Amino acid sequence: MILIGELSLWIALLMCVWSATLSFAGGKLQRGDLVASGERGLYAGFGFVLLASLGLWTALLTSDFSLRYVASFTSANLPVVYKISAFWGGQAGSMLFWCLILAGYGALATWTNRSRNRALMPWVTGTNALVLLFFVATTVLASNPFERLDWIPPDGRGLNPQLQNPAMAIHPPMLYLGYVATAIPFSFAIAALVSRRLDAEWLGAVRKWALISWVFLTVGIVLGMWWAYVELGWGGYWMWDPVENASLLPWLTGTAFLHSIMIQEKRGMLRKWNVTLVVATFLLSILGTFITRSGVIQSVHSFAQSAVGSWFAAFFALALGASIWLVSIRLKDLEAKAELEAMVSREAAFLYNNLVLVGIAFSVLWGTLFPILSEAVRGTKITVGESFFNTVNVPLGLLLLALTGIGPLIAWRKASIANVQRQFAFPVAMGLLVGAALFVLGIRRVSPLIAWSLAGFVTGTILQEFYKGVGARRRMHGENPVVALGRLVARNRRRYGGYIVHAGIVILFSAFAGMAFKKEYDVAFADGQEHKVIDPYGREWTFRSDGLSEYRVLNRNVQAISLIPTVDGKTLKPITSEKRQHFDSRGEPTFQPSTEVGILVTQRQDVYLVLAGAINGTAEVRINFNPLVVWVWHGGVLMAIGGLIVMWPQSEKRRRQGGYVAELVPQHEAANP
Amino acid sequence: MKRRDAIPALGAFASLVLVRAARAQQPARTNFAEMEQGAYRPTLRPAKPGAKRQLTDDQRDALEHRIKCQCGCPLDVYTCRTTDFTCSVAPAMHRDVLRLIEGGYDGKEILAAFVETFGEVALTEPKKEGFNWAGYFAPGAALAVGAVAVTMMILRWSRTAAANAPTPAAPGGPVPGVTDEEMARLDKALREEG
Numbered sequence: 001m002i003l004i005g006e007l008s009l010w011i012a013l014l015m016c017v018w019s020a021t022l023s024f025a026g027g028k029l030q031r032g033d034l035v036a037s038g039e040r041g042l043y044a045g046f047g048f049v050l051l052a053s054l055g056l057w058t059a060l061l062t063s064d065f066s067l068r069y070v071a072s073f074t075s076a077n078l079p080v081v082y083k084i085s086a087f088w089g090g091q092a093g094s095m096l097f098w099c100l101i102l103a104g105y106g107a108l109a110t111w112t113n114r115s116r117n118r119a120l121m122p123w124v125t126g127t128n129a130l131v132l133l134f135f136v137a138t139t140v141l142a143s144n145p146f147e148r149l150d151w152i153p154p155d156g157r158g159l160n161p162q163l164q165n166p167a168m169a170i171h172p173p174m175l176y177l178g179y180v181a182t183a184i185p186f187s188f189a190i191a192a193l194v195s196r197r198l199d200a201e202w203l204g205a206v207r208k209w210a211l212i213s214w215v216f217l218t219v220g221i222v223l224g225m226w227w228a229y230v231e232l233g234w235g236g237y238w239m240w241d242p243v244e245n246a247s248l249l250p251w252l253t254g255t256a257f258l259h260s261i262m263i264q265e266k267r268g269m270l271r272k273w274n275v276t277l278v279v280a281t282f283l284l285s286i287l288g289t290f291i292t293r294s295g296v297i298q299s300v301h302s303f304a305q306s307a308v309g310s311w312f313a314a315f316f317a318l319a320l321g322a323s324i325w326l327v328s329i330r331l332k333d334l335e336a337k338a339e340l341e342a343m344v345s346r347e348a349a350f351l352y353n354n355l356v357l358v359g360i361a362f363s364v365l366w367g368t369l370f371p372i373l374s375e376a377v378r379g380t381k382i383t384v385g386e387s388f389f390n391t392v393n394v395p396l397g398l399l400l401l402a403l404t405g406i407g408p409l410i411a412w413r414k415a416s417i418a419n420v421q422r423q424f425a426f427p428v429a430m431g432l433l434v435g436a437a438l439f440v441l442g443i444r445r446v447s448p449l450i451a452w453s454l455a456g457f458v459t460g461t462i463l464q465e466f467y468k469g470v471g472a473r474r475r476m477h478g479e480n481p482v483v484a485l486g487r488l489v490a491r492n493r494r495r496y497g498g499y500i501v502h503a504g505i506v507i508l509f510s511a512f513a514g515m516a517f518k519k520e521y522d523v524a525f526a527d528g529q530e531h532k533v534i535d536p537y538g539r540e541w542t543f544r545s546d547g548l549s550e551y552r553v554l555n556r557n558v559q560a561i562s563l564i565p566t567v568d569g570k571t572l573k574p575i576t577s578e579k580r581q582h583f584d585s586r587g588e589p590t591f592q593p594s595t596e597v598g599i600l601v602t603q604r605q606d607v608y609l610v611l612a613g614a615i616n617g618t619a620e621v622r623i624n625f626n627p628l629v630v631w632v633w634h635g636g637v638l639m640a641i642g643g644l645i646v647m648w649p650q651s652e653k654r655r656r657q658g659g660y661v662a663e664l665v666p667q668h669e670a671a672n673p
Numbered sequence: 674m675k676r677r678d679a680i681p682a683l684g685a686f687a688s689l690v691l692v693r694a695a696r697a698q699q700p701a702r703t704n705f706a707e708m709e710q711g712a713y714r715p716t717l718r719p720a721k722p723g724a725k726r727q728l729t730d731d732q733r734d735a736l737e738h739r740i741k742c743q744c745g746c747p748l749d750v751y752t753c754r755t756t757d758f759t760c761s762v763a764p765a766m767h768r769d770v771l772r773l774i775e776g777g778y779d780g781k782e783i784l785a786a787f788v789e790t791f792g793e794v795a796l797t798e799p800k801k802e803g804f805n806w807a808g809y810f811a812p813g814a815a816l817a818v819g820a821v822a823v824t825m826m827i828l829r830w831s832r833t834a835a836a837n838a839p840t841p842a843a844p845g846g847p848v849p850g851v852t853d854e855e856m857a858r859l860d861k862a863l864r865e866e867g
Contacts, residue, residue: 232756233756233757234748234752234756235752235756239747241747339830339831339833339834339837340827340830340831340834341830341831341834341835342831342834343824343827343828343831348827351823351827352820352823355816355819355820355823356816358819359812359815359816359819362812362815362816363812363815363816366808366811366812367808367812370799370808374799374804374805374808377804378803378804380792380793381792381793381794382793382794382796382799382805383741383793383794383795383796383797383798383799384798384799384808385741385747385749385797385798386797387739387797387798388797388798388799388808388809391798391809392809392812392813393812395813396812396816520734520755522734522751522755592759593759595756595757610755610756612754612755612756612757613757613759620755622755622756
């Protein structure tokens with residue numbers, strides 16, 4: 001199976017060449033037989049990449065240490081679930097995993113469009129095959145997971161303990177599913193540019209793929225935050241690490257695209273901008289991969305420095321150059337079909353929303369690359385850490401939050417003053433009320449106060465929209481409120497699913513603001529010793545040490561401390577933090593000791609315990625009180641649910657029955673004014 | 674032992690030696706990154722005459738959040754030393770901070786001392802001076818330029834749209850291109866919208 005897997009990768013490479021060549025030739029010569037053969041080549045490519053993946057999984061599960069990859073990332077006593085997830089735990093395996101998803105997506109895009117978008121498909125298939133060709137070639141030639149060792153070690157090195165976490169079994173696949181999905185809209189954009197079919201056809205085809213990418217990236221990013229929070233032990237969930245930033249960049253431009261696409265669909269405007277956003281989102285995912293894999297920037301999450309960095313740099317440059325050239329020769333075809341009519345309109349609000357999203361993306365990219373720039377210009381190494389990113393991005397984030405509430409309140413085309421007053425009255429009142437209440441309660445920090453006031457404003461917007469929608473359905477159909485709410489969302493998924501995403505954003509931003517009030521204590525505990533500390537709400541907590549314990553479990557030795565917390569006269573269940581030393585099947589230590597945090601989760605705050613180490617039976621413990629953290633996960637879940645609602649298939653007929661679909665410019669009119 | 678049996682045994686022994694050698698070459702890791710345990714360099718200053726502590730414990734912890742651990746991890750000294758005892762660099766830098774505080778140095782002087790030892794990379798954020806201002810202002814400046822461009826574009830579009838708009842009908846008069854029946858439906862829909 002392993003040999004078959006290795007051979008399959010080479011055959012997949014040939015299939016990509018075949019598919020790209022025949023698809024482009026078929027598109028150019030208008031030959032259906034060549035196009036069909038190119039498509040079959042892509043299906044076959046997927047089949048062979050799948051075989052290669054099964055080969056690697058077989059090697060991992062059977063502990064075939066003759067493969068360098070298996071010996072480097074697993075050991076005989078590694079739990080089976082982590083042997084499976086070791087597939088994407090290292091550079092070479094994760095490259096193959098990327099190929100698998102890309103080939104799968106490419107095949108799916110071809111299959112779902114077998115009777116649609118036929119004029120575009122040769123170019124779509126060809127571009128997909130070219131992108132896949134790059135990834136398979138990089139895997140085979142620069143980072144081959146089937147590379148054999150000259151000797152067979154008795155056991156492998158094992159998987160990094162930080163990766164032995166359930167979130168790590170799910171987070172990378174989610175992120176890859178999101179990253180890789182950006183390739184399909186990119187292929188459609190290239191196809192539309194090459195074939196000069198830049199009307200609404202290609203947009204309709206990519207919207208779903210952009211949503212797939214967005215939902216997976218959202219889930220992947222939030223899972224990554226959760227993993228960092230529970231596994232790394234530094235006390236937070238986002239440290240503006242280059243690799244974290246790399247995942248955020250395509251998410252930001254993808255979010256901008258999902259907003260601006262509405263303007264093109266309804267008004268036939270922003271055609272250049274939408275093509276640019278689709279291309280930028282894909283290129284940023286490649287740039288992010290370059291950052292993760294090249295070792296050019298120091299990061300918590302990055303893979304070891306390897307040769308693939310230069311491959312990605314070359315591919316990025318090539319894709320960027322080709323995209324710029326294609327857009328520049330099609331500028332005339334990308335002229336808008338309608339004009340924006342007023343400054344106070346939803347189109348204008350969406351434009352500003354796009355500006356802020358892209359502005360944040362620029363600021364994150366700028367901060368990530370600034371150390372390299374500084375070294376190049378001044379010859380001085382600097383660190384651009386969390387405080388820098390917060391200084392620059394918090395104001396932009398607040399602006400984005402405000403626009404999240406403003407956009408839905410303004411009418412399309414042109415809003416009258418009376419309309420604006422009527423629409424804004426309730427949300428503004430709610431924002432002011434929240435701000436005033438928090439001020440009275442003693443909140444004086446400016447950023448959290450603004451954030452929570454804006455959260456109140458956006459919540460007001462969302463509630464008002466649902467209230468109006470439910471009211472309209474009740475008047476029109478005589479439904480009870482619950483049925484009206486259900487049908488309102490079900491029949492207008494894009495709009496109300498979008499509001500659910502906005503609600504998730506509000507919760508997320510409110511939780512971010514809560515972290516401004518976190519408190520941390522560095523405390524030494526002897527057995528049975530007690531310490532008193534104050535939480536951000538002013539309550540006194542007593543922690544009593546239950547002593548250090550040492551034991552062996554699965555593939556690790558564990559040193560643990562349990563602290564018993566008491567607050568408001570109530571004793572809570574113990575919180576345990578561990579220091580783990582992993583070992584291989586012969587009992588030899590495999591990695592340096594790692595920290596496992598103990599967390600007491602409540603809706604108000606997390607009590608976060610870190611056993612830094614122990615000296616002579618005294619444990620050095622950091623106790624963090626992290627307000628509102630659980631709401632980050634709630635917000636993330638809500639965003640994913642909203643995204644799924646938006647994405648869920650709906651017939652055009654049903655969509656129109658929603659009663660709230662504004663089709664201001666019919667498609668045929670937008671395309672042929 | 675027969676000669677042919679000795680070959681696998683020798684192979685296994687050689688493998689064991691190679692595995693151990695490979696492990697010995699593996700750099701140590703913290704929770705975050707490969708460590709450079711030798712990265713520590715002392716940051717020492719003679720105590721000031723009649724030295725008095727100028728920082729409280731909370732101020733010291735806040736100061737340590739502004740000094741980057743040099744072990745190769747992305748954390749500040751406070752967070753690194755309270756997260757992972759595997760790192761020997763952060764505790765050593767912490768001891769230097771304590772000595773400097775006892776020596777009567779204030780926060781600014783302590784930061785300057787660390788910059789002198791390690792360079793600007795000792796700080797968790799770039800100093801607000803010279804070229805570094807570009808780091809802080811470029812995103813805001815780019816956004817401002819973008820905002821001006823978008824505003825001008827919208828104004829230009831709205832002017833063009835206004836110029837191309839059909840002449841409005843007289844109040845109460847017929848609307849060009851719209852039948853009476855369509856107007857009645859529109860009125861009804863607007864009334865229902867409230």
